[in-house]
Amino acid sequence: QQQVKQSPQSLIVQKGGISIINCAYENTAFDYFPWYQQFPGKGPALLIAIRPDVSEKKEGRFTISFNKSAKQFSLHIMDSQPGDSATYFCAASGDNAGNMLTFGGGTRLMVKP
Amino acid sequence: EAQVTQNPRYLITVTGKKLTVTCSQNMNHEYMSWYRQDPGLGLRQIYYSMNVEVTDKGDVPEGYKVSRKEKRNFPLILESPSPNQTSLYFCATRQGTRNTEAFFGQGTRLTVV
Numbered sequence: 001q002q003q004v005k006q007s008p009q010s011l012i013v014q015k016g017g018i019s020i021i022n023c024a025y026e027n028t029a030f031d032y033f034p035w036y037q038q039f040p041g042k043g044p045a046l047l048i049a050i051r052p053d054v055s056e057k058k059e060g061r062f063t064i065s066f067n068k069s070a071k072q073f074s075l076h077i078m079d080s081q082p083g084d085s086a087t088y089f090c091a092a093s094g095d096n097a098g099n100m101l102t103f104g105g106g107t108r109l110m111v112k113p
Numbered sequence: 114e115a116q117v118t119q120n121p122r123y124l125i126t127v128t129g130k131k132l133t134v135t136c137s138q139n140m141n142h143e144y145m146s147w148y149r150q151d152p153g154l155g156l157r158q159i160y161y162s163m164n165v166e167v168t169d170k171g172d173v174p175e176g177y178k179v180s181r182k183e184k185r186n187f188p189l190i191l192e193s194p195s196p197n198q199t200s201l202y203f204c205a206t207r208q209g210t211r212n213t214e215a216f217f218g219q220g221t222r223l224t225v226v
Contacts, residue, residue, distance in 0.1 A: 009153065032212035043117070043203050043217030044156070051212070089155055098169055099211055100146075103155035 003027055004092050006104025013111050019077040021107045023090035026071065030092040034101070035064065035075050038087045047088070048075075080111045115140045119204050119218035126194055126225055134189045134221050136204030142216075144207040145187040146171065147179065149200040150220075156203065162187055194225040 006023045013019045023033075034049035050057045050064040050073065057064045063076045077084055090104040117138045126132055138145065146161035148171075158171030162181040176198055178190040191198060204218040 004155075006155070034214070036215075041219070043205075043220055044215075045217065046214045049212075049214075093212065098161050098163065098171075100158050100161065100171060101156075101215060102172075103148075103157070105153050105155045 003102045004090060004104040006090050006107060008107060009105065010108045011110070013080045013109065015080065015082060015111055015113050017080050017111075019075075019080045019084070019109055019111070021075045021088055021090070021109070022072065023074065023092075023104050024070075024072045025092050025102075027092070027094065027096070027102075028071070029096060030094040030102075032093045033064070033066065033073050034091050035062075036089045036091060036103075038089065038106075044089055077109075080109075082111045082113050085109055085111050115216065117204055117206055117216050117218040119202075119221050122219060122221060124221060124223050126223070128195055128225055129193045132191050132194060132223075134191075134202060134204075134223070136187045136189065136218060137185050138187075138204075138206045138216075139185065140206055140208070140216065141184065142206035142208050143184070144209065144213075145181065146205050146207075146215075147177070147187070147189045148203045148205060149173065149198075150203060151200050159189070159202075191223075194223075196225050199223060199225050 035047045036044035037047040038044040061078045066073045147159040148156040160179040162168045202221045205215045
């Protein structure tokens with residue numbers, strides 16, 4: 001049973017378009033929601049993170065939107081570029097054992113030139 | 114340069130032959146963990162360690178062992194590998210345990226035949 005559900009599994013976007021990836025969580029004790037970006041042959045790397053005391057966080061072209069009541073959060077990539085083509089993972093952690101990060105299933109993004 | 118180093122990067126082995134995947138970090142982080150990555154399932158935590166000589170089970174610990182005798186090293190041991198342990202494995206470190214960035218190694222692709 002996945003505690004963090006991510007959709008879609010794959011996404012194709014034209015260059016300059018907006019990429020949107022959604023995640024939903026179940027555990028209300030989660031209080032930290034990072035997104036990781038993974039290029040082929042590499043380990044995941046932190047892209048952006050949010051805490052539930054804010055509804056939105058923006059860093060450059062990347063924005064996290066957070067809806068605490070719906071237990072959902074999403075990543076928006078504005079002006080998507082071919083270099084953004086990667087796998088994206090949402091994650092969550094909180095006051096659980098070992099403060100473990102629980103990851104979503106991942107989204108493979110392809111941005112077409 | 115801050116690094117998390119895993120070895121080997123690729124490994125093909127036979128069922129039942131004991132193997133060890135090493136992980137070493139130079140960031141002086143207390144928290145280390147092992148994940149396996151499988152398509153559609155994201156990253157699932159196998160074991161974690163909050164400090165030297167302190168280890169605990171993650172979400173999918175069956176068939177794996179770990180040890181933490183020194184702060185910088187956290188090897189993953191498969192005593193009797195089986196084909197269902199064929200996966201991509203990542204070691205990760207974090208400074209502290211509360212809502213901090215995870216730094217991942219390059220990954221080890223393991224195939225058990």
